[in-house]
Amino acid sequence: MNRRALLGLALSGITVCSAPALAQTYPSKPIHIVVPYAAGGGTDTVARALGEKLSKRLGQPVVVENKAGASGIIGTDAVAKAAPDGYTLLVTITQTVLTNQFLFAKLPYDPRKDLSMVSVLADAQLVLVTNTSLPARTPRELGDYARTRPGKVSYASWGVGSYSHLSGAYFSKLARAESTHVPYKGEAPMLQDLLGGQVQFGFASILTARPYIQSGKLKALAVTGAQRSSALPELPTFAELGMGDSAFKTVGWIGMAAPVGVPPAVTAKLEEEVRAIMQTPGMQSRMAGLGLRPLGSTPAEAQAIFARDWPVLKMLVADSGAKLD
Missing domain, CATH: 3.40.190.150 (Bordetella uptake gene, domain 1)
Known part of the structure; x- marks a missing residue:
């Protein structure tokens, strides 16, 4: 065996041995x-x-x-x-x-x-919520409601480009509805306007929306994700309702x-x-x-x-x- 081969073997042994040694000494600061x-x-x-x-x-x-x-x-x-x-x-x-x-x-x-x-x-799922004045009881009914009222139905989000915005925009497109996006600086003001009826629907975090859902102040239609939420187990996923798009599973x-x-x-x-x-x-x-x-x-x-x-x-x-x- 030549010198270069021996050197290669030696270096390879150092590399193999150094990994467990490094794991044992990490972290040192x-x-x-x-x-x-x-x-x-x-x-x-x-x-x-x-x-x-x-x-x-x-x-x-x-x-x-x-x-x-x-x-x-x-x-x-x-x-x-x-x-x-x-x-x-x-x-x-x-x-x-x-x-x-x-x-x-x-x-x-x-x-x-x-x-x-x-x-x-x-990870964290979102919940589709509406103001209680809307007659819709399912996402499809909400889509139909918005589609037949072009320009008169708005959806809220907690900011441009937020997951709440992207989900609302996709839902509106899927329903072929001309809904208006209303962005807010945070979820708290978004939910306040949903409660007040200034906007009609939106995708909200389950943690923040749950008290309003449980008190009957907001109506919840479905949750995103591949499985039901343990926080709102009575609510179906979009997939359960026949809307198995990857956008609603993510x-x-x-x-x-x-x-x-x-x-x-x-x-x-x-x-x-x-x-x-x-x-x-x-x-x-x-x-x-x-x-x-x-x-x-x-x-x-x-x-x-x-x-x-x-x-x-x-x-x-x-x-x-x-x-x-």
Whole structure:
């Protein structure tokens, strides 16, 4: 065997042996989780709950940093450009790693090249709600109602390009209705106008809309996703009602990502710990209280979800005509 072959074998042995060693020594310093939104929101709450438990399990501080701005672009870009060593992580929603690619003409990062999914932590379904004055009892009846009143029916969302907007626009197109989109700065004012009848229908988060649904102040017609929501188990999915479009099966999610190039052993360590945390009764209860379905997927599963949702969100943004630049 020549010298080059021997050297190759030696280097290969170092690589193989270094992976488990790296997993054993990681982490050796504080981990930073970047949330690209302001403190106090759902994503921030999930990140802090996860960070607290990660810190206890890994024996190192886990610092949550809020780097808000530009629809999540600032914080996401900071992680995409960070060193790929497992010490800077991103906890974010679908928008920054998926939807923004279609809402903005240009981004400072490419999520497919610059970020690697570690886990989809939890997902969240939407519920189609209407003002109680509308006679519609099903999505199809609502579509018929809107189609026969062109320009007189409006749907609300919590912002241009939001999942709420994209779902409402798709529903309106599917019904061949000329409904008017009314965007709000947040879900609270959106629901207030739905209650008051200034707008007729909208897609809302289950957590926020549930009290109004249960009190009879809003009428709920169906939920998105592939299965019924445990928070509103009496409501059918769109698929159950014969509307099995991928747009209505797709749900928003909160995920963890890292810069591309993190050593596989470190990613595996993170995934193992995150999955264990998400399966604890305390975390399951916490997620349910936020209107989320806890998942804690593997990196491969997270990447599959990312790949599955990419064309759907691209289509939804194109159909809605939404742009944020």
